[in-house]
Amino acid sequence: MFKEDAQAQEFLKTKSSLWKNTSKISEHLGKSSEYAALFYPGGHGPMFDLANDKDSIALINEFVDAGKPVSAVCHGPAVFVNVVRPDGTHILAGKTVTGEFQPRLSILYSSTYCVTLCESNKSLG
Numbered sequence: 001m002f003k004e005d006a007q008a009q010e011f012l013k014t015k016s017s018l019w020k021n022t023s024k025i026s027e028h029l030g031k032s033s034e035y036a037a038l039f040y041p042g043g044h045g046p047m048f049d050l051a052n053d054k055d056s057i058a059l060i061n062e063f064v065d066a067g068k069p070v071s072a073v074c075h076g077p078a079v080f081v082n083v084v085r086p087d088g089t090h091i092l093a094g095k096t097v098t099g100e101f102q103p104r105l106s107i108l109y110s111s112t113y114c115v116t117l118c119e120s121n122k123s124l125g
Helices: 006-014 044-050 054-065 076-080 102-108 118-124
Strands: 038-040 070-072
Touching: 038 054, 038 076, 044 076, 054 070, 054 076, 070 076
Parallel strands: 038 070
Antiparallel strands: none
């Protein structure tokens, strides 16, 4: 699909350090003071890799404890599904959140593979 795309090929050739030198989330634990905010992009990573990741959950809690903004876009809010605060409340309790709508996911790919769906998490808070 992207083999004929000149921009994609140029990016592949010149920007490989972006994915070759990516650090692990665990390397950022305990360093929230070094950052202004925490942002999770969309895509499948947050849904499939980060929604259940203990380091990601710990990092989110660390940023919240530090009073720093924590945000996500598109599929990114899936990272919040399993985040529980130290007092036992869900991180989204009392908050309004938007996310991907199940019928769209079913059209794009089988929703049976999704870690979570917005419709199944309405009771989080």
